[in-house]
Amino acid sequence: MNPKRGKPADHCPRSDRARPQLPAPSSSSGGASLFSEPFLGQFIQYLSLERRLAANTILAYQADLVSFLDFLRPQRLTQLSQIDAGHLRAYLAHCHAQGISSRSNARRISSLRAFFKFLLAEKCITIDPCGVLDLPKPGRPLPKVLTIPEVNRLLTPPANDNALALRNNAMLHLLYATGMRVSELVNLPLAGVNLMGGYVRVFGKGSKERLIPFGEAAREYLKIYTQNGRPRILKKRTSDLLFVTGHGKPMTRLRFWQIVRQTARLNEISKKISPHMLRHSFATHLLEHGADLRSVQMMLGHADIPPPGLIFPAAAAPSIVTPPPMVYS
Secondary structure, three states: OOOOOOOOOOOOOOOOOOOOOOOOOOOOOOOOOHHHOHHHHHHHHHHHHOOOOOHHHHHHHHHHHHHHHHHHHHHOOOOHHHOOHHHHHHHHHHHHHOOOOHHHHHHHHHHHHHHHHHHHHOOOOOOOOOOOOOOOOOOOOOOOOOOHHHHHHHOOOOOOOOHHHHHHHHHHHHHHHHOOOHHHHHOOEHHHEEOOOOEEEEEOHHHOEEEEEOOHHHHHHHHHHHHHHHHHHHOOOOOOEOOEOOOOOEOOHHHHHHHHHHHHHHOOOOOOOOHHHHHHHHHHHHHHOOOOHHHHHHHHOOOOOOOHHHHOOHHHOOOOOOOOHHHHO
8 A cells, every 4th residue: 555645755656567587685794774766767667668668777876876875884874755955964974974975976866856856746655855955966066074083193193292283283182072163262251171971062053052062072172272272372361262372372273274274284284274174074974983973963063952961972872972072083
């Protein structure tokens, strides 16, 4: 029986027309996954029988969709209706981080659009996630991210205890560990950091408050900066801000952008790095290591945030994760 309109379905309804049995796509990684369900096989049949696409084109579609569904495996989704625009954004960022060419990414976008359009027509889903998402058009670059080895080099501790070097290192660690916006970082008050608890209190767009946990490495370098670097920068001056310039003034976004570029050159990173690239890297690396998409969205400030007690401390919310440990090796 076909599912009623307006309700999500676990499986697609089968067409009354006889369709030849095609081998179902399989994954070498094993285990239950979304693409073991019949909807993918039905889509492949649709491409062959109704759209009459060439065999190689169909294989490309199939490979693209298996890649997408493999990416979703850590999210433990069970229904098609659970796939949303956030999953698509995360997947495209993942593809870009893997060095996939713009041409290949454009084809993957086309495959996803066709797939979800088919699912909507077959009443497998009631909302097309591609329809509410501004997917990159062919040739439009995806957000750039750093590899983990590049992050390791960027976060290399300073060779001496120069106060400004300690400040720069602490800022970079905190930005990567939390994924906060640059404007949030440079305006972060000293009182907004809880070193004992390992989290920062951030007021983002619309003055929305969120608590973001950070790892042990960021905690250690923040402790060194607040105890040894910041007092030497301020001398007898005072400031409510955590990070200040050499003159004890508030840090500007432009000045921090210059710090990021200078640090990248010192550590022989050839990419043109921007502060926002660290934010993209934070999200991409978390998702690649199995982080819950909803939690990453909350940490980035991209979603409606529940009351702080529901997402922090981390011990009470296992889905909140910190950046991969190997980044700090």
